[in-house]
Amino acid sequence: MAPGNRPLSPHLQVYRPQITSILSIIHRLMGVALVGGALLFTFWISAATYGPEVFGFAQWILGSWFGRLVLFGMTFALYYHLANGLRHMAWDLGYGFDMPTLKITGAIVVVFSGGMTILTFAAAYAVRGMH
Amino acid sequence: MTELRSSLGRARGYGESKEGGLGHWKAERLTAIALVPLTLWFVGSAVFMVGADLPTFKAWVGGYGNPVLLILLTVALYHHAQLGLSVIIEDYVHNVAANLIALIMVKLGAVFCAVYTIFCIIRLTFGG
Numbered sequence: 503m504a505p506g507n508r509p510l511s512p513h514l515q516v517y518r519p520q521i522t523s524i525l526s527i528i529h530r531l532m533g534v535a536l537v538g539g540a541l542l543f544t545f546w547i548s549a550a551t552y553g554p555e556v557f558g559f560a561q562w563i564l565g566s567w568f569g570r571l572v573l574f575g576m577t578f579a580l581y582y583h584l585a586n587g588l589r590h591m592a593w594d595l596g597y598g599f600d601m602p603t604l605k606i607t608g609a610i611v612v613v614f615s616g617g618m619t620i621l622t623f624a625a626a627y628a629v630r631g632m633h
Numbered sequence: 634m635t636e637l638r639s640s641l642g643r644a645r646g647y648g649e650s651k652e653g654g655l656g657h658w659k660a661e662r663l664t665a666i667a668l669v670p671l672t673l674w675f676v677g678s679a680v681f682m683v684g685a686d687l688p689t690f691k692a693w694v695g696g697y698g699n700p701v702l703l704i705l706l707t708v709a710l711y712h713h714a715q716l717g718l719s720v721i722i723e724d725y726v727h728n729v730a731a732n733l734i735a736l737i738m739v740k741l742g743a744v745f746c747a748v749y750t751i752f753c754i755i756r757l758t759f760g761g
Contacts, residue, residue, distance in 0.1 A: 530717075530721065533714075533717045534717075534718070534721065536714070537714045537717075537718060540710050540711060540714050540746070541746065543707075543710070543750070544746050544749065544750045544753075547694070547703070547750055547753045547754060547757070548749065548750065548753045550687060550690050550691065550694070550753070550757055551753045551756050551757060551760070553687070554686070554687040557686075557687045557690065558686070558687070561684060561685070561686075565683070565684055577676070580672055580676065584668070584669060584672060584673075587665050587669075588669070590665075591662065591665070591666075594662065622676060622680060625680050626680050626683045629680055629681050629683045629684070630683045630684050
């Protein structure tokens with residue numbers, strides 16, 4: 503086979519959507535979203551080196567309704583990618599490949615990331631109330 | 634590690650990862666393992682910086698052990714991000730030139746962001 507025509511992966515459009523594939527695609531999407539999270543982290547840390555006005559502006563942006571919405575999404579993305587990443591590590595070790603286990607661990611990932619995101623935001627609002 | 638690829642396949646550069654696929658895979662897992670405690674620590678710690686002013690924030694960044702953890706987080710985060718983005722580019726950017734340019738930009742961009750963030754962490758820790 504000519505080098506240019508060798509098969510490439512993955513062909514998303516030829517597969518019927520299943521819970522396993524959907525969770526896998528979300529894992530990648532959340533990973534990409536978290537690159538934005540990394541840049542946001544750098545923005546936050548670096549803003550503090552430009553003095554109180556710039557840092558105050560950064561804090562205001564992050565605390566605005568839009569900033570909170572983005573941070574909520576980032577928090578979910580982090581918990582999801584982390585939990586599903588642990589699932590990947592279990593697979594790397596050879597565990598959890600049968601369908602019932604895949605469905606259970608998949609559900610745990612979704613429930614864990616949703617629950618932890620709400621918990622984290624509850625803590626954030628409690629801290630906000632203290633200032 | 635036993636070499637499973639044929640010499641001809643290697644010489645022709647077959648396979649999306651070309652050389653170093655195993656190293657890439659291992660580095661992705663190693664940074665992932667590091668990021669589990671580091672990101673959980675970061676979220677649990679950074680949540681107290683909601684609405685904080687600059688002196689409070691500086692005290693947190695420079696607090697006992699925090700600069701080291703923040704720098705480790707920065708290194709693991711940008712290395713992992715770069716590895717993950719590279720896989721996606723290899724999967725979906727099929728034009729050879731665009732693929733190469735995208736991979737170079739992602740890698741250089743990750744190094745730049747990581748070095749800049751570390752510089753800022755050190756400055757916040759030691760700067761007046």
